[in-house]
Amino acid sequence: MLxxxxxxxLISLFIIPxxxxxxxxxxxxxxxxxxxxxxxxxxxxxxxxxxxxMSLLSEYISQKTPFRxxxxxSLVFHLIAGWLFVLxxxxxxxxxxxxxxxxxxxxxxxxxxxxxxxxxDQLLGHHFNTL
Numbered sequence: 001m002l003x004x005x006x007x008x009x010l011i012s013l014f015i016i017p018x019x020x021x022x023x024x025x026x027x028x029x030x031x032x033x034x035x036x037x038x039x040x041x042x043x044x045x046x047x048x049x050x051x052x053x054m055s056l057l058s059e060y061i062s063q064k065t066p067f068r069x070x071x072x073x074s075l076v077f078h079l080i081a082g083w084l085f086v087l088x089x090x091x092x093x094x095x096x097x098x099x100x101x102x103x104x105x106x107x108x109x110x111x112x113x114x115x116x117x118x119x120x121d122q123l124l125g126h127h128f129n130t131l
Contacts, residue, residue: 001059012051012117013043013048017039019112047113050088051113062074081114082112089110
């Protein structure tokens, strides 16, 4: 399962920096090319460390829950983990992030990135038959 998560992270790193500038074109105040480079620069450590760990944790928790739909439970835990990305972001980069509310730029980036990671992971799960 760890190999699948690392592959999901690697594939997601090709998709996330390309998709986020389309979803948030004015967020960085840069054109498309530099925005892709900035998102890629920040996405590499976040997706590999935080994303892979939280995905493994989400899968583990969803397997231990009594709910019938393990995929839906896993998706909910992935989304919560993506939203919780705001907490490390607040500690490392911007302590004033919560001044704009709990749904802000950083949490939307986390949620969109998690959706890409989760989709890639589910597609790879079908390929590896681990679902």
